[in-house]
Amino acid sequence: MTATTIAALPTVGPYSKHFMGAEACIPHHGPSMDFDGSEQDPEMKTYSTVCVGREDDIKKSERMTAVVHDREVVIFYHKGEYHAMDIRCYHSGGPLHLGEIEEFDGRPCIVCPWHKYKITLATGEGLYQSINPKDPSAKPKWCSKGIKQRIHKVTVDNGNIYVTLSDEPFKCDSDFYATGVYKVIQSSSR
Numbered sequence: 001m002t003a004t005t006i007a008a009l010p011t012v013g014p015y016s017k018h019f020m021g022a023e024a025c026i027p028h029h030g031p032s033m034d035f036d037g038s039e040q041d042p043e044m045k046t047y048s049t050v051c052v053g054r055e056d057d058i059k060k061s062e063r064m065t066a067v068v069h070d071r072e073v074v075i076f077y078h079k080g081e082y083h084a085m086d087i088r089c090y091h092s093g094g095p096l097h098l099g100e101i102e103e104f105d106g107r108p109c110i111v112c113p114w115h116k117y118k119i120t121l122a123t124g125e126g127l128y129q130s131i132n133p134k135d136p137s138a139k140p141k142w143c144s145k146g147i148k149q150r151i152h153k154v155t156v157d158n159g160n161i162y163v164t165l166s167d168e169p170f171k172c173d174s175d176f177y178a179t180g181v182y183k184v185i186q187s188s189s190r
Contacts, residue, residue, distance in 0.1 A: 046167055047069055047164060047165045047167060048069075048164075049155065049162045049163070049164045050066075050068045050069065050162060050163055050164075051160050051161070051162050052064065052066035052068065052073075052075060052161050052162065052163050053066065053075075053160070053161050054159055054160060054161065055156055055159045055160065055161055056159065058075060058077045058082075058161055059077055062076065062077050062078065062101075063075065063076050063077065063097060064161075065087060065097050066163065068152070068163045068165055069165055071086070071165055071178055071179075072086065072087040072088070072178060073085065073086060073087055073152055073163060073165075074086075074087045074096050074097040075154060075161065075163065076101065076110065076121060078101050078108050078121060079108065081121075082154035082156065082161070083121040083122065083151070083154065084151065084152040084153070084154045084163050085110075085119070085121070085124055085149050085150060085151050085152065085174070086149060086150045086152075086172075086174040086175075086177065086178040087178075088174065088177035088178060089112040089114065089115075089117055089119070089149070089174070089177070090117075090119070090126065090148040090149050090172070090173035090174040090176070090177070091112065091114075091115055091117045091126075091148075091173075092114060092115060093177040094112040094113060094114030094115060094117070095113065095114075096110050096112060096119070096149075098113050099111045099112050099113045100113075101121070102118075104118055104127050104142055105127070105141075105142035107120045107121075107122070107127070108120070108121045108122070109121060109127060119148065119149045122151070123147060123151060124147045124148060124149035124150060124151040124172070124174070125144045125145065125146060125147055125148065125149075126144070126145035126146070126148040126149070127142050127143070127144060127145070128142070128143055128145060129141065129142055129143070130142075130143045147170075147172060148172065148173045148174065149172065149173070149174045150166050150168075150172040150174045150175060150178065151166060152164060152165050152166050153165075153166070
């Protein structure tokens with residue numbers, strides 16, 4: 001039996017508090033996640049749920065960072081809902097935990113602080129504004145680039161926040177920055 005790996009990521013600015021609540025977390029018994037493209041055993045595609053902190057803490061800060069099965073994630077609390085995604089922006093690896101949440105076309109999005117890419121909290125879609133150049137009176141409208149940022153499941157139980165990594169089989173653009181040499185925190189087993 002091994003203990004769960006949970007670590008706060010280095011942050012700066014107003015969201016630099018670390019909320020681990022380790023005393024409330026339970027041991028981890030499942031396999032590690034592997035999104036680097038290597039072959040996985042079909043039985044290893046389900047990942048155990050990991051406690052990342054306390055509900056009271058995330059409600060105060062509206063966000064927290066954690067490492068779940070060697071993958072860096074950011075968890076947001078926005079308008080009574082929890083959302084988790086890879087911490088690095090799919091476009092260029094920007095630190096999403098330092099971005100602002102804004103609504104575009106009625107959808108809450110995290111805005112990457114580096115290049116202002118907009119990513120929906122609920123689905124991980126990249127949004128952009130488009131206009132029909134053949135219609136000079138047309139208004140810009142919000143369009144989707146498709147799912148670009150990997151979204152993870154958040155659950156709350158007895159005041160603890162748990163994250164279960166996505167086991168969706170498709171490759172997501174954010175996987176590039178969530179695995180390998182681009183990770184902020186490297187595994188000690190390398």
